[in-house]
Amino acid sequence: MSKHPERLFVKGNEAIARGALAAKCKCFFGYPITPQNDIPEFMSSEMIKAGGDFVQAESEVAAANMLLGAGAAGIRAMTSSSSPGMSLKQEAISYMAGSEVPAVIINVNRGGPGLGDIGPAQGDYYQSTRGGGHGDYRHFTLAPGNVQEAYDLTIRAFDIAYEHRTPVLLLADAILGQMKEPIIPWTPEGVDEEAGREWALDGHKGQREKRLIKSLFLAEGELAEQNRHLQAKYDSWTELAEAEQFETEDADIVICAYGSIGRIAKTAVRKFRKEGKKVGLFRPITLYPFPSADLLTLAKQGKRFLTIEHNLGQMVDDVRLAIRTVADSDFYPIYPGNLPTPEELEAPILTCLEGK
Known part of the structure; x- marks a missing residue:
């Protein structure tokens, strides 16, 4: 990795956004909700400067499905939201897990249940660690404890997502998202955005066989085999704890x-x-x-x-x-x-x- 000489005094939310850009994130899809709004606000300008695409979707549901599409094409992509918005994203996250589509998802947890308030809480732990959507699945979940970790773990989230073909969730909260601390930004070296994309739907142009990414398995025994495969992958993550x-x-x-x-x-x-x-x-x-x-x-x-x-x-x-x-x-x-x-x-x- 290469470290930058300067220290930056930033909010946790901005640290997350900066970490995503350092990890070569190329697409951001989001929808405003407090207390994570600093992330899409920052991305709305900086993502474009980095040569990527920023979309403020019409809803959290739309943003999550855009993330599914970008991930299926092998593009390093991210979305962010807060607790009620995360609930709306769960169907698409289940599809990503079932289809083995890599993606990075940020949840800046707020109080609940329901609309609750815009203050800090940790009520989304179950949703974040049990697979909050339908079906038997898990996704990798990271929990930063300070602003530097928010930056570092966002970079790590992209590495894990694309190495293991899985959605990765970073779970913060309103304290971490809104507090300011100095960070030392750094850029991972040797990020190859094309590596490991032999599964991606990037257009065969008549030069290779067609590829298929799906979460629907209807043939006899096919779904059971897919679930065995997924569970074996989840079990292998133990060494990364x-x-x-x-x-x-x-x-x-x-x-x-x-x-x-x-x-x-x-x-x-x-x-x-x-x-x-x-x-x-x-x-x-x-x-x-x-x-x-x-x-x-x-x-x-x-x-x-x-x-x-x-x-x-x-x-x-x-x-x-x-x-x-x-x-x-x-x-x-x-x-x-x-x-x-x-x-x-x-x-x-x-x-x-x-x-x-």
């Missing part, structure tokens, strides 16, 4: 939190460490595949766990599944509609530390 571990080596209790809540929890962990209390943080960076093996290793060391989320309990299911043979996890919910602080997390952490 990633998490940040902070002060976990000697921790008596490990806080499990992701995204912006992981960042806030880290501040609380630092305070407890200054007081001599053995608290650590486990922050998943890949939500799917979930870093279960690393979490199980900590559980086998006799540690206790507290999962903290900005929802009513979703990632805690994956935490409990990961450690179920040797341990369990307590849970502390931050209700969507509230803006959490490190001080708010101190009491539930202390309660778990004291074994109450």
